[in-house]
Amino acid sequence: MLRYSAVRLAQIVVVLFIYTTIVWLMFYAMPGSVTNKFIGNPKIKPEAIQKMKQLFGLDLPWYKRYLMDMRNIYTGHLGISFDYYPRTVWSIITERLPRTVTLFLTIVLIEYAIGFYLGKLIAWLRGGALDYLATVSGIVLWTMFLPVWALFLIWLFAYLAGWFPLGQFVTPLRWLGAPHDANFVFIRMLATAFGGSFAFAAGWVTLRRFLHDRRVRRIAVAGLGLVVIAAALVLWARSGIGQYAIDIVWHMILPFITLVTIGFAGAMLVMRDSMLDTISEDYITTARAKGLPEKVIRDHHAARTALLPLSTGFVLAIAFSLDGAVITETIFSWPGIGLTLLHAVSTQDVPLAVGAYTVLGLIALLAHYVADILYAVLDPRISYHRGGA
Amino acid sequence: MADSVPRELSKAEIRKARRALFFRSLRQNWRLFTASKIGPIGLSIIIFFVLFGAAHPIYMLAHHNNAIYDPVMGFDYDLPAGTNPHPPTWSHPLGTDALGRDVMSQLMYSTTRDILLGLIAAGAGVLIATLIGSIAAFYGGIVDAFFMRVADIVMLFPLLATLVALSAVVKVSLLMLALLLALLTGFGATAIILKSQALQVKVKPFVEAARISGGSNFHIIWSHIVPNVLPLSFLYMMFSVTGAIFTEAALAFLGFLNVQMSLGMIIQYANNAGYLVGSRLGVYWYLWLPPGVAISLLCAGFYFVGRGLDEVVNPRLRER
């Protein structure tokens, strides 16, 4: 197991290196330059544009630029952006990434939770009206054109009803004179989520080890959950930045509703498929023969196993959602990593584009890695031999 | 029979037997397909849109004056100036857009092009994935590892951003977009899935038999492995079409698609002109609802066909 992890990590490094080189080549081959945005401004003379190109290092020969850019990437600050000169790419990404991650982590999590629950249900009741209804409505929602759906919901709930804000991720009036920037709060929200989940998981594993009576264990686990949540709430209430976090959450609700309604069908159908696969396994038939109640078979045997591909799908979905996030970020005015990436690509801000590609690539690779480990850990039937792929 | 000597079948007889088996399994699969209620629904949706798109030349002919109904350059001088976008009338069943072009004509014209885009992108992509998967599964070892690493790297590329980046280097027409999508998706996740399918085929006895009887590697891959992977390929192709159409619409909406007309572009024109805001959504519904519904139904249609095929390909999903 350990050996496998080490091998995979080494692979990640190599893949990342090849990936960043290919990305760099792709941008190097593009015509035009980031200074194009100044061309429309007659106040800026062509000599000034020429000097700017020098400033950005655009006049160096390709191999020098390659070495310079690669060194920038792998020594941490990812270079200096052209478009936001002289901000470092790293500072730009660390400003934008937490927003996107917080929003989409929540969205994907709930999507998969709903998908898990519904998929489990409809797979069990094969061919019923519920199966039909859920599939059809799920697909109808899933194929809706996101921008129009988003604009419609904004108009309905934010403009007409006024329940939610018209986009953005903070309300300026509430943040006037705030002691911290939004990033500070986002990072702490993420930390709470991860810390809380980790504490809960650790507690659950411990309880499983020591409590064998199922009913007692269930109560203990529920209690543990309540304790963790309560602790988090108390921590936030006393931190002095609680109101800012609530403001951010308020701004998350509308994009959240928009995307979860569209996306839950994906997770639901994957869960359904995997459940159907599991149901036809022998041990389910055995459990039935043993006379166990349907609900127990469904939840404790079938769903647990079917959860496997779903959980790896979840990890991968988070990584992939960051790219497609651009439409959401645009319409809801959440300038995040998706918008940054697309803007950098279209204005040929090469350091920022390459840096964003690298960060997203790294996240995706780590997600794959976690997914693989998760699969290996959760499924006792799988063992990894040398050279497996 | 113990005392009859098996004779060698002639090539013609083998081919005839193959064909008969092929058609019989086709009929069988068709019955399975229609048994899944969802598959035929999807198929009828697709057929409807194919006919709808093919009717465009008829639509143009029916209105004798082509110039007015041209989807890109049309303009109706009979409408009073300043009334574009004009709500639906008898002469313009879906009204006109902000530049005075007939929306119905645009819809029909774009439907065909989007369907073709989807089919080419998905078809080419899945073809690539099938070949890669089969080759990787067959040779194993370093070939396998190489292609899997390539797939890993290709999957890292964020799709939208890369398409935008590439559009600066090549002129992205709908055909070029289809090919780019095929390349970016064909080398990725689908290849991995099809490879595991090919692995299952590889260990089947008839493949072993073919190898013993001296078939060349190419022959085994092409005539034995690939055909047995194809059903699964076809399945994933259906899902890929959805992705292709969606990507086109997303790119067009963000303003990065430089084609003159497509389903996504119709919505983009409406958005650019500012008709997708607030109560305009209701007043100018004919600018976004038809293309939006077309995109949704087309994607749903292909998805349903895919689900129908799922039951054909994966016996465990069938009703007992």
Next chain:
Amino acid sequence: MKRLVLLGLILGLIAGVGLFGAAANTGSKVYNIGLLDDITTTNMIAGLGPDSSTYNFTIYYWNQTLYTITDKTFEYVPQLADGMPSDMPPKLSDQKQPDGKPLYETTVHLKQGIYWSDGNEFTADDVVFSYNLIEKYADVFGGNWSGEIYPKLFYKIQKIDDFTVKFYLTSDSINFKWGTLMMTILPKAQWEPIVAKAEQGKTPGKDILAAQIDHPVSIGPFTFDQWQKGAFAVNDANPTYYDQGSNEAIFKNGAVHLTNPGTGNAKAISYDNTYYGTASGDKILDMTTGPFVDKVIYHVYTDQATAVLALSKGDIDFIENPNGLTQGFADQLKSANGVSLVENPPNGWRYLAFNLRKSPGSYLAYRQAVAYLIDRDFICNNLLQGRAVPEYSVIPPANSFWYDPNVPKLGQGMDEGARMQKAIDLLKAAGFTWKQEPIVQNGKLVTQGKGLIDPKGTPVPSQTLLCPSTAYDPMRATFGIWISRWMNELGIPVNLNLTGFNTIQGFVFGSGAPTYDMYILGWGLGNPAFPDFMDAFFGSENDYPAGFNTPGFKNEDFDNAIQGMMASWDQTVEQQYAYKAQDILAEQVPYVILFYSPLTEAYRSDRVSMPYTQVLDGLQGVFGEQPSVKLISAQ
């Protein structure tokens, strides 16, 4: 049952958060402006250099200049300076350059009693520091800076006393008036330590650009409060703004009367000056400067539809958008209560460019023929329904002082047949022939032309017309589509290439002499007070790779006219030359000026009142008039 409880809990939570969120207090005396992109820096040197953008400029109310231009009429008046320079144009100096070349000098007095927001007094030290700093690093800072200081022109600056400086220049070029004297003055107290630290390193210029300025020292109507990256920025009213309560009165006879009673705040100064005539008669503008708001909050919206909804709802009072509102957005806002729409001409136009370096673009007859073909009225009024307005001169008609009302307008008012005939006649007279000649009968084209052949006998090769695609600009794309159709009908083989701005710009402004055939783009023109852009775009010395003279226009008459305009310091003489220059351009058509699209903007007239709404380049050109806007009745 359990599920229902859970569902109820979740809905309750959402409702609770919703109520909490909606309860944000509505601050009074706040002017809310919507931006369509985030600002990028509060370091003004970077912000006027490599990071220059409309949205940065929208919040940079911390600077002033020695001289500036008035609202609406763009007259040249002192701002930080006291009175006009002693010698305009600068006089020949006794001092000389080291190599014996002459120097020119002029003295500028500064207003007294002005204080920076950090409490330091504004003196000649700040002025000398600023000019020396920019002169030293103009190359590195780039952007707008080199276009202001003109390094080749500026020789040195000398402090005479605390409130007097003397400029030394290498020539008496008019760039001194419109460039050097309109440069931003930086606060020495804030920047000197930064510069000193930067100069200890290896890349001082870059380090200065990279300096983090959290609280820029201000001499203007606002001071910077905070920047919540990606979301919003805030400016506070400057309590020590020297010009609080000042009044600007502009008269029909051209006179400008600037006064300040000095009672606006504790640090306001008093003065009473009149320029360009006697302050009597009808006024064009009578405006008092505040600021009359406590704060300006700049909200960042990345989607124009959402910004429009925000304006409609009242979350913001004005949207800063250099492109104005498109049709549908204007439509939506028309029906919103309390929102007023204004329409203004932009300071810019869209154009079709030829390449005069090669055939057929080198032939005047060819260019004029194409110019005649273009029926602007048809496209603007019929197809684009008035969203575009035909234009013929490089000077926008709204710039009334410089615009020649008698500028030649090729093809105006002609119908399709007449245009085609005129184009055919022009080409024939110049020696062009066709494989198949186009024929016009009874005012209609009955035979399309094919295969134009230039006077030397070479068939004209397929001309590629680069044009922004419909996704980037439907108006220009429409022009491109129809122009290529008309040209093809005339027999000129045209291949229309609809693509993105970046691609076109890369082609046209790339390295090496431009090889394009034709392209359609647009220009935002610079200073409306003095059209020296004509020199930049068409002067023969500006024909070099990546230069602005993309068509390669070299016309002696034009050069003489332009140089005459630039050499004179007399406005009447300048005007005559400007008339001549634009007439020549309209005849020679290196560019065919196509149209401008009026800027439609909106603001909440139920919440704010603007001193004026009609101005060249619209409200966005003056960034929403923040120092003088007044709030109507508290919420």
